[in-house]
Amino acid sequence: MISKIICFLVLFLFQTGWSQHGERTILKGRIISNTNDLEGVYVINAQTEAMVNTTTDGYFSIMAKSGDTLIFSSIQFKENRVLLTPENFSDLNFTVKLNLLIHQLQEVIIKRYDNINSVALGIVPSGQKSYTPAERKLQTATALNPTANAGTMAGGSISADPIFNFFSGRTAMLKKEVAVEKKEFFIRLLENMFTLDHFVDRLKIPVEYVKGFEYYVVENESFTKILNSKNKTSTEFLLGELAVKYKEIIACEAK
Template sequence: MKNSLLVLFVLLGQSQLMTAQTNVEKIITGTVLSDIAQLEGISVVNCSNKMIAVTDKNGCFSIQAKSGDILDFSGIDYKYLRKYVYKFEYNSGVMEVNMTAKAVELDEVVINKYGSINAESLGIIPKGQIKLTPQERRLYSSKGIVDGTYSILSGERSLLKMNLEVEKKELLLKKLEYLFGNKYYTNTLKIPEELIKGFQYYCVEDNEFVESLGLKNKTTTMFLMTNLATTYNQKRLGEE
């Protein structure tokens, strides 16, 4: 009887070892689609190992995962999706994911019939003239010979330059608020809701990130933001 139990335990141990060995993490390659069109810039997060990937222009991504892991898919214009890695997907190393576009709230859309009428079309200012922000106008108006000398001596120019930098950062923060909702920060980047504003300030202090915002390259922006979020969370958790 004792020998039989010993053999049974040995067989069970070997079975568990073989199961563990056949379900180790490996690279899974996937494609994210919506109505047969490939989706670019979709964030993919493995909830088990916290690995993050972003789909390319062909909707493709690669991420380390094993059978049974949960992957979160999120994009600005698409409904949040949570998906298991099935055994057949793990064995083949390939998966295909379909996402659904968010419905447009038509009652919130305001149509401006006269959107093409502006100061340029009315001839009030020349076409192609550079548009300055309020702080830029104040700074450039202080560069006259008399006013400029007074501004330098009084320290006003330094203050105007500082105000200009603050204004630029405020514009970048507004752009971030427009591009990404709170769920993107909390679900995808794992930033606590109360720290979202602080993380946004952290992002606009990074020159490479600011440059990507200016170029309107959403894929690069999301990639850089993911890296910044990783560093930000590491520092935050290290200080706790």
């Protein structure tokens, strides 16, 4: 009797073990990593070559059994191989950790090609004057074009647009735009060279008068020439002299 029971138990354990190792079932799991981009990772059963992809949250389901090897492969992760055990099938939170694949550059070389420009490429003729947007408008409005009506009159004629622009006041308006544009350019150059603290703490200009002081100094032609040369020492010296005069103007206005 005892021998029959032992044989039954042995047979039962053998069938259970064979079922676990011989039949594949659905294995559910999830990948985790230091990134939220977990979608599209390949999960491959090396034994059956069955392949699935992970979802947005990193979940996957694949037919497997204990003893199979799962391969986790993706462009952004290092390949990981996991040998499955019986515990993996009973684990409701079966997770696989993947490490990000970092491509490290050995050397980065940045080259400057100062000699490559529109003139060197033949796009713009050499020696041609460059214009700002406001200067280009003024040049267009005041330039006399002797070939303006060459197609309708023998020998051509001079365009009357500059004359109309002059009497209509458009030329004067465009000249003002050019002047304003130059002032704005010099103010930006000045602000890039000196901070607000320099005007307030060093030159003792009240903070509410700093912007007015900037317009005051760019009206000075001698100062703008030095400023345009980007010589900070000379600019700072002349800026100090103009600051003294500007504070005197402020003091007079306050009386």
